[in-house]
Amino acid sequence: MDIKPGELRCPRCFKRDIVPSLPRGILDSLMKMRHRIPRHCRACGNRFYVAEEKVRALSV
Numbered sequence: 912m913d914i915k916p917g918e919l920r921c922p923r924c925f926k927r928d929i930v931p932s933l934p935r936g937i938l939d940s941l942m943k944m945r946h947r948i949p950r951h952c953r954a955c956g957n958r959f960y961v962a963e964e965k966v967r968a969l970s971v
């Protein structure tokens with residue numbers, strides 16, 4: 912398993928099958944203010960937060 916730095920991976924299973932998760936609830940609002948975006952791993956179902964600038968840099 913080779914993990915390149917800066918690559919967006921699930922922190923639990925380290926797969927790259929990551930999809931955007933719709934923000935919901937007060938926690939997501941708080942995280943949004945701290946520039947954290949919810950993401951969802953389709954491989955293991957894990958939900959986690961990614962730094963906004965990191966997502967932006969990777970999706971361009």
Ligand SMILES: [Zn+2]
Nearest residue numbers: 921924952955
């Ligand atoms: Zn996962």
